[in-house]
Amino acid sequence: MFSLQNKTAIVTGGASGIGLAICRTFVQAGAHVHVLDRAMDDPESLFTAISDNAGGMSLHVVDVSDQADVQRVIGEIAGEGPVHILVNNAGIAHIGNAETTTEADFDRVFSVNVKGVYNCLNAVLPHMRAAGGGVILNMASIAATLGLNDRFAYSMSKGAVLSMTLSVAKDYLPHHIRCNCISPARVHTPFVDGFLAKNYAGNEAEMFDKLSKAQPIGRMGTPNEIAALALYLCSDEAGFVTGCDYPIDGGVVRLST
Template sequence: MRTVVITGAGSGIGRAIAVRQGAAGDRVVVLERDLAAGEETVAAVRAAEGVADAMQCDVGDADSVAAAFARLERVDALVNNAGIAHVGNVEKTSPEDFDRLFRVNVRGVYHCLHAAIPRMRFQGGGVVLNMASIAAKLGIRDRFAYSMTKGAVLSMTLSVARDYVAENIRCNCICPARVHTPFVDGYIAKNYPEAERRQVFETLSAYQPIGRMGRPEEIAALAHFLLSEEAAFITGVSYDIDGGVTQLR
């Protein structure tokens, strides 16, 4: 049984990936700052007849990550999913905003790679899947800091793939467009009056040429493939899963 470590799997895309991998027979380890949310994901994996555990971990803290990985017997696959968002151009991005996103979205990925890659090398190989975004490739309005972090994730993906290709370690990333997660609902509820929320949701959905947002389960399906032996010939690739945004807008 493989051990698949998934960061930020307390909700949304991370939870969907955890459930999919658990149902496929992997042992899932959820690393989540909010342990209660992580335990909810564990319950969902177990409901799908999978095996899962949760550990409290702040990916932005090197010591927290090192302590979590020290408790693991194996690391066969790592999914760097944990991330936070920010809306604003460079003028509306404070130094504190910038540092907060860098800490989680960039340093968090680095910390987990730094902990997992030596384990994979010792074991004879492994798989890394990073969660980037179409924001790493396109100019998206008011996503200055977020785009910066996802561009870094894409670059780290390519570097790890190149550096460890001869050691049986594959590394790819997924670049979604907007996905309907609890974050989207929370953002709309926080920033718009109730009378406007339906229209805002429809506008956000229409940004994708296909006419809707993605579903977490659709991202999980692609992740499942890239983590599997069916994708054994794929490394150093970024996969757009965006409802046509990258090519059709």
């Protein structure tokens, strides 16, 4: 079950955090994964972290906010054979409300989290149509449907991701292309550790515990837990699933008081 044998997958933002876990899981399931990321400081370590005998991988330095760059790279990948899976995972965070968010910050979040998803969709959909189908998975967030403090621009961007997911799912039903999204709550990634070190120096452990307990389940999620859901949604076993948003949130959406 949940085999991706002989499948070609593109994963954006695949060099760290949740994206890295998805790449590793997909390779272990037999896929050849094309890792797209704007920064790969240590490609050799990345190969070690992802590579497995089951599948394979290729690395591409790409800025998803640059449409020409995305079109070029995805065109090259599709030129080698069908693209079966696209995971739009690349994204950036921002803290601030509608008053404290500058225009530059708003534009930066939009360019990566919204336009980046659009650029990849725009580039890959013609190839999937020509191949007779495919699977798209977008990384949204509980911020798309909940009011979160000081997450104005980020929430905007993830709300757009959710809406794009529903639109693509509807438009491409006749072309056998499924499109879903995942909405995580807090997940323990290097970003969280960096955020705590920058904003709560000397008090990281206490703040980590506080953020963990904000989830009703009492802890943060792990990248591997997100990757496991991604594997299911991109597998043939999920062939009846499209146009859905999957909260994976330790109970935040339904159980928070």
